[in-house]
Amino acid sequence: MKSHIRLTPGFYTAAMIGFHRVTLEYARTQTKALYDINFEIKKGEFCFLVGHSGAGKSSLLSLLLKRLEPTSGAIYFGGENLRALRGDRIALHRRKIGVVFQDHRLLKDQTVEDNLLFALRVLGVPKAEWENRVTRVLRLVGLVHKKRSFPEELSVGESQRVAIARAIIGDPPVVLADEPTGNLDLTNAITVLEILKSIHARGATVIVATHSRELVEAYPQRVLVLKAGQLVRDDRSGKYSLS
């Protein structure tokens, strides 16, 4: 008998994320940013996304967050086609993803603790859990003692660690980091990497877009290489190479 069940890519492989023939063209400028991108990332995988400036890394992450729609192709997240998500379901989707940017984007007029509480409020986490969650994430990034500091009283590295704490305070199954160490020296970059490693060790799926060879070499994991909008390598030996 013919089956009418249509399985999504990744159904059998426990893929958390799937790109299937994805292309992206920015309509206004007619810039083709991504061409025929295909890959899957399994639940709990750690993956670097590398490529020259303009290769399409940030565009790919924006597609995953459904800030952009692909021009063609399909993006799957936890087995769901993102194209089908509407209204509240888009917000729910975004709550499953913790995002860390190059610039920490903390609220300047609020303390570290208030920045974290703001995130918990937005996520709708019950108040009874707030204190525990704040302490837990600040411990993870080693900044419990900076709870009452304002962002301008922190070093760049510390600010980035608070941004990571904020990204994971809702226990998202997926963490995306776009150039998380771009503004940091190597020592601070490695500290940030160690935090991302511990988030990975706790079971999260982590994608890190980076230009940093040092970062990739310090934690040899799967490396996806974008070149002028094309996925030219999918290296599971953790080698950094841009071609």
Ligand SMILES: Nc1ncnc2c1ncn2[C@@H]1O[C@H](COP(=O)(O)OP(=O)(O)OP(=O)(O)O)[C@@H](O)[C@H]1O
């Ligand atoms: N909003 C936009 N409108 C039009 N074109 C865009 C837009 N954002 C990015 N692009 C173009 O899309 C291509 C991919 O850009 P993207 O920012 O994804 O690259 P990237 O790999 O993240 O680069 P970088 O490492 O410099 O951040 C580039 O040609 C860029 O100029």
